Amino acid sequence: MKRNIIALVTVILIGYQSEAQSNKTLSLEDIYKNNVYQQKGFGPVRWMKDNKGYSTLESNAKLEGKDIVKYEAKSGKRTVLVSASQLIPKNKNEALIISDYQWSNDDSKLLVFTNTKRVWRYNTKGDYWVLDLVTNTLKQLGADLPESTLMFAKFSPDASKVAFVSELNIFVQDLKTNTVNQLTKDGGDHIINGTFDWVYEEELSCRDGFRWSPDGEHIAYWQSNTEGVGTFYMINNIDSIYSKPIPMPYPKVGTTLSSVKVGVIPVKGGETKWFDIPGDSRNNYLARMDFIPNSNEVMVQQLNRPQNQNKVWVGDIETMKLNNILTETDDAFLDIHDDIRWLDHEKYFTWSSERDGWLHLYKVSRNGEEIQPITKGNFDVVNINNIDVKGGYVYYIASPDNFTQRYLYRSKINGKGKAERITPENQVGQSKYQISSDAKWAIQTFENTTTPSIYSLVSLPAHKSVRVLEDNSALKQKYDVLGVNNKEFIKVNIGDDVLDAWMIKPKDFDASKKYPLFFYVYGEPAGSTVQDNWAGGDLWHHYIADQGYVVISVDNRGTKTPRGRDWRKSIYGQIGILASEDQSKAATEILKTYNFLDSERVGIWGWSGGGQMTLNCMFRYPEIYKAGLAVSFVSDQRLYDATYQERYMGLLEDNAKGYYDGSPINYAQHLEGNLMVIHGTADDNVHYQSYEMLVDRLIKYNKLFSMMSYPMRSHSIHERENTSYHLRETMEKYWKEHLPAGGK
Template sequence: MKHNLKATLIVFLSFLTLSAFAQEKKDITLESIFKQGAFGSRSVYGVNWMNDGRYYSSLKSDRNSSFVVKFDIVKNAAIDTLVDTRQLRTIDNEFPRFSGYSFNADETQALLTTSFERIYRRSSKAVYYLYNIERNTLRVLADGKKVSYATFSPDGKKVAYTRDNNLYVANLANLNETAITTDGEWNKIINGSADWVYEEEFSMAKAFKWSPDSKRIAFLRFDESGVKEYNMQIWGNLYPKDYKFKYPKAGEDNSLIEVKVYDTSNGQTVSMDIGQETDIYVPRIYWTSKAGQLSILRLNRLQNRMDILHGNTASGATVTALTETAKTYVDLDYNDNLTYLKNDKGIIRTSEQDGYKHIYWHSADGQQTRQITKGDWEVTELVGVNQKSKKIYFISTETSPLQRELYVIGMNGRGKKKLSKLEGTNRVNMSKDHAYYINYYSSLTTPNTVTLHRSSGKQLSVLEENKATLERLEGYKIGEKKFFDFTTEENISLNGYMVYPADFDKNKKYPVLMYVYGGPGSQNVKNSFPSSRDRWFNMLANKGYIVACVDNRGTGFRGRDFKHVTYKNLGKYESQDQISAAKYLGSLPYVDKGRIGIWGWSYGGYMSSLCLFTGNDVFKAAIAVAPVTNWRFYDSIYTERYMQRPQDNPTGYDAFSPVFHASKLKGNFLLVHGTGDDNVHFQNAVELVNELVKTDKQFESFYYPNRNHGIYGGNTTMHLYRMLTNFVMNKL
């Protein structure tokens, strides 16, 4: 055979090129993750469906300017810039970049959010500007004072907002301001905004709603005079400052709640009848389709009874339209999975009363009920209800608890059809007329992909596919992330994932770092694109570790029994499952069972502490960031939902709190907390340290001055993750 020297040379050079390319792949570093943003994805932000269903608007921005761009669905193109910071600066040369917007009813004016300032997790205040798009004029709301939750009335003639614990309404014709309330006072009375615990646990910051006819504003009034104060010291001055705010801990007094309705025509306020019992919650209010009728969701203190009240806003009288009870707790949908149909045709809502969260149709008076979806899977979100076509669009876990897929079903429970095509996680923003939707999709291997669809599911265009993200990823050493499941000693099947080194060798023995959250209704193991934290896992993997995560009992999307099993015993079954998971991982041929660690943040920090203390023969090390260490220290709504009050369940509170197991510490322990944590107070870390010192246990700890629960700001994230990395490498 004649030897082809030229062909051999080409093959050899190609091999060298491929080898060089492989060698060129970069290591993932903390700088590339948290400073350079190398693994971030683009998206389509601030989508606002316009009155004509053919169009939608979206918020775009660059370093100095913001724009609201109008898109034509049929032409698949941007056709106009409705709001442009550069244009606004020709009116007011000091106009700042805006971060949010909303249109009035006829889309001739826009409310622009500037100088945005966050208060707690969901609360904020800002300076709002009114921009008249047709006249090209700009006016500042409330004389430029910072206000919260400025909202157009449905007819577009007024704006309501809160400031200094009071509720106001301004007439857009002249911007004259009317005070709806005047008794608001810091740490005493709040009108139209939520108190701290409602904001955190009921996902509510704005606590007022315009009626559909723009004649009334319903709002909540919180009397937190009897709620005890929590005091945080703010460091940075010669003398630290005290910051005191009302925070009801488990078993302590809550705010007294009232529901009120203000009539814009006569300036009168009516108090709604919400019953004689005052130790209650009102997590939501809605306007029904019946003129002047307000819907009020009422929960008892233990949250095992939920009533839907229908109220006459002229008299304040109410009737109970629907009641749901549970042996544990009624799981409410704080993403507002409740819709009042037009023309008083009833209520569409979700409930897990049959053991899985499904869609129900109730008559307007709540007496008749039809279950629309059924099965051993869960509806996670109501996307849209089209009364004209009698179709309901929803996201569910029918394919797998790890997936989120879009379905449509008839209001009669027939004709269910899956609209999403790819396995992974779908999030949907549907047009007002239910003719189109924008789909945000990702999976383990596909970054955020934004597409435009008809309601039939037909894809019309791709708005963002993040090719640049995929190209950047190709330049880094990234190991596989794989799902797995296993069965515990108690015959419980659990889902998990593992992140492997890029050069994984099944013949080697690897230490394992487990990541846990594990709180009620949560989920970490799902088919979505990795976050920045996941890239830290890739970085650790490439340093010779396997990172694993398991969703224990108590987590969500596998039915009521799986989630509610932890009732009155938080920590018991979750820690048992994490210890079982560590034992399972330790049995794998490529895992060094003597070097298994666990880490978590918040509820995850609670779990990692508890697992190390009670599983001291399984875990070698643990990191707890901002952990709850005793449920008596945490807030009333969250804790009592799952544990009842300490007065009712003292054993449950103490049996699985880390402070009562500190004496069992044997391995390496790192405790991290922010001193300005308004959510899980620094007190949790202090008390655990006291117990560890008392029982003569050596450990490491670090506190971040004035940082809140997220522990961020400036160089904080880099500092934190470098410390976590060093601890893992030195102790595991």
């Protein structure tokens, strides 16, 4: 239930000026139907290998297509590297639509991803074309293969070949001869080569499942065998006169996982050699694998099923010998980090760990015997942006003093000295950075709750602004004229801890009146709701506030915030239990603190993990919450996928009571207030089954409630015409009927 926090609280923003906007009135129609509030992005950006400039996409003045242009960082000089006219295939009149692109190592060739299709959450299937910039020739890869079936195409190190996945097999195409060589032939049915099953993608962020060796002679890849994994069936009842079952292998809590292994195959073809990694292949995860630069060795990270032990193996692709160089353990759970960089001619690598109670970066010797801290202090490193070996610094995001914000820091790779903040003190909010490899330049994205994304080119380490690339000023003006009350960040002392929260008051707020209290909740370890970021303007909650509600969101213990290991892992084994207790204590404290809140009108809503939390709060603390709305929720934790749920709850046989107590379905008999439940019938993440089982239980206990199903909509309930607008109008209607608005 990673559960798409940002996607659930933001809006789809595309837009134009409306009458409602000119009248300074925020409407659901403008947000979800007319799509007035568009935020412009910038990019995608690729820093050039000389670090003197970057490439990006811009519309061609004459053609329906995009040019790839280069800007010199210092001067701003613009050069068209690839014109849309060069991306028009023979016998076609239109240029390729660039969904993504990559340069070869020598910049002589361009790989273009186009005509994409969605696989689960992401568009990872499509067509690939290669433009040879020397000969100015454009050719399609795998032209004889089925359309839009290619995945994860990558140049070989010398750019003479491209490897890709199609229909669960790995192929290599020679760019000189155009010969396509199919390396694996057993893909299909329950065998997956070079990519992953649903749960690896969703919970371990594994999608691209193969790697070129540094010498370009071999490919290492994952193979998954889903035989024995339980099949879940979704049903399509609306696209034909007969229903169509949609099967998907989906390992639920305590059931069989896919068998996964890593093998190596010569690019010229032949047999795959498999690493014999110790342990049951169905009760361990091979969560990461990559080649060590300038070697014939791969590094593999193996998580055990409870995900509290990560064994790091180094395997030689010639001898297939394995060495366990590092083992990370935790009393609760471990997260996988993508922070490995090789240093000192591959004698050391960087490694993220919470071993001292905070998430920090370490320098580890190749044999694992030396482990030295690089970053130090009572703060978490949120993510690594750049390791500048020549300059001697690592650049990273952190926020030691305010857990709702994010800033750029740097520390010396040798571990000496203190962390140095790079983001200026006057840029209060959250910043992200795309840094050139020499750490002299960066594209900064700055935002906060009242400021949509501002993209700027800055020089480092002084953080001097060179030029603004996109400021979203038009959107900022639209937002400002709405006259909404900004989010107020507050602290809530629940006795056990002090929690971060935000509050939005109605436009016409009158402190002498009492207003209904409307909680927005998530509460699980995969995300956080209390962040000083734009989040699409959070227009849904501003709209609700202006109907006459005070909207509040609280981050309970265990949410994904940079407050240290103990904070994040306090929730271990008690998902739904500790969080709902914290939320109830926060609600009680908030009602005592603010006299303008009406304790008889308290509502709560959430999506996904937040939907589960809504149900737990409603059922476990009925004396507090008078109305609730749960969307796309898990009602019984045993119904969710094994990888997510077992990470945070432990194995079912070890924590049966925790699974029972944390599942709201087991407390449905305590419902007293008004409840509405909403779900999409094609939810591949949190299955519609969870909704139906709760409905069945509520009927058993003769509990009256409201319900809404969205046929063939997924976890985010946005597909098909008018869905988002209809959903939000349905939600608004429910709130106004069951949690009367306005100050009294």
